[in-house]
C-alpha cells in the first residue's frame with residue numbers, strides 16, 4: 236500500500252517516513268498541503284494519507300476538506316496528527332472528514348495498528364467496488380461500470396486527440412443453446428466466449444457484458460491498430476472454439492456477430508451516438524447472415 | 535566528551551526508544567535531521583517574537599514542541615509548550631526570556647543526544 240505523508244516539521248516527517256518504510260509500506264513524502272494535493276492527482280495515487288494538523292499555508296483540516304470534495308474513483312483514508320495537550324479539537328478533525336487521529340509524539344506500535352485499520356477499510360472498499368462493477372458470471376465489467384469507464388475514455392480520447400472504438404458483439408442463436416442444453420450450458424458458453432474476447436483484446440482495452448448474450452469491448456485506438464481486425468480475430472476464435480459440455484466430451488460450437496464503431500477525435504459524437512451507430516452495424520451483421528463483422532457508418 | 539550530570543532531565547532515552555519500537559538506528563537517523571533543522575526553527579520563532587507575531591510564535595513553538603517530543607525531552611517540551619500557549623493567548627510579554635531558556639534547552643538536548651546515541 237502507498238501512503239502519503241504530509242508534515243511540515245522535517246524531524247517528524249523523517250520519523251514517519253522511516254517507520255512506515257520499516258513496516259513495509261511505500262511512502263510519498265510531502266511537506267505541505269499543496270504538494271500533497273498534487274501527489275493525489277498522479278496515476279498511482281496513495282490510498283492512505285497521514286497528515287499533520289498544524290502547517291503553514293493549508294493546514295491538515297483544509298487539506299482533508301479538499302480531498303473530500305475531489306472526484307476520486309476510490310476512497311482516501313485520512314489520519315490526522317494532533318499534538319498531546321494541543322489546542323486542536325479532535326471533533327473538528329473528524330468533522331472535516333478525517334477517519335482517525337493520532338497524537339504526537341506517537342508510539343510506532345500505535346501508528347502500525349492505526350495504519351492497519353485504515354488498510355483493512357481500504358481493502359474492504361476495493362472488494363465491494365469490485366463486486367459492484369463486475370459481472371459475476373463472466374468476471375468482466377458489468378454494463379454500468381463499462382459505460383462509466385467508456386465515457387471517461389471518450390473524454391480522454393478527445394483531449395488527447397486520438398480515436399476510440401467500440402465493438403458490440405452478440406452470440407448467434409443463443410436462445411437455442413439455452414433451450415436445447417439448458418441454462419447451465421448457456422452460462423458455460425457465455426464464460427468460454429468471454430475467454431476469447433479477453434484473449435483477443437489488448438492490455439489497455441476492456442471488456443464488458445452489455446446484456447444477456449451481448450458483450451462490449453472498448454478499443455483504445457492507436458495508430459497501428461485496426462478495431463475491425465480485432466473484432467475479426469475474436470469472431471474467428473469463437474467460431475473455431477469447441478466447447479465441451481458434458482462428461483462424455485460432447486461438444487458444441489457457436490458463432491457470434493459483431494458491430495464495430497469508431498469515434499474520431501474531431502467528431503462531435505458522444506457515447507450515445509457511438510453506441511447507436513455500432514448497434515446498427517451489429518444489426519446489419521445479424522441481418523446479412525450472422526457470424527460476421529460489420530463496420531458502422533462514419534459519424 | 536561532554537558529561538551531563540543528570541541526563542534524564544534532558545531526555546528520557548528509554549521512553550524515546552520505546553516509541554520507536556526499540557530501534558536505536560531510527561533515533562540516530564532523525565537526530566541528524568533534528569541537528570540540521572532546529573537552528574532554522576529557533577530563528578523563525580525568535581523573529582516572530584521580535585516582531586510580536588503571535589500566530590507564528592504559536593505555530594513555530596508548536597513545531598519545536600513536536601520535534602523535541604519525539605526524543606522524550608520533558609524540559610524543552612514544556613518550555614516550547616509555554617511559548618505556544620503565549621502565542622495562542624497573544625500575550626508575548628515574557629516570550630523573549632522564555633525563548634532564551636528554550637534555545638539553551640534545545641542546544642543542550644542536541645548535545646546530549648549526540649553524546650548518548652554515538653556511544654555504542
Ligand SMILES: [Mg+2]
Pocket residue numbers: 242243244287288289290597
Ligand atoms: Mg506542523
